[in-house]
Amino acid sequence: MLDKKWVKVPPHLVDTLSLTRGVYLMISMPFYPTQRSCLAIKLIALVIYIKLGRSPRYQAC
Known part of the structure; x- marks a missing residue:
């Protein structure tokens, strides 16, 4: 489900x-x-939140 485009786009719009x-x-x-x-x-705080959100949190298995 996390691979779907409709899941990835809304956070960037917000x-x-x-x-x-x-x-x-x-x-x-x-x-x-x-x-x-x-x-x-x-x-x-919003800019920091956006920057932290773009940092890689998880590595692919």
């Missing part, structure tokens, strides 16, 4: 949409991320 929306919010807000650090911290 990550892309989350990152895009976060960057959009950061750009559209009238104040700098340093004034409200919660959005900047969430975006940094």
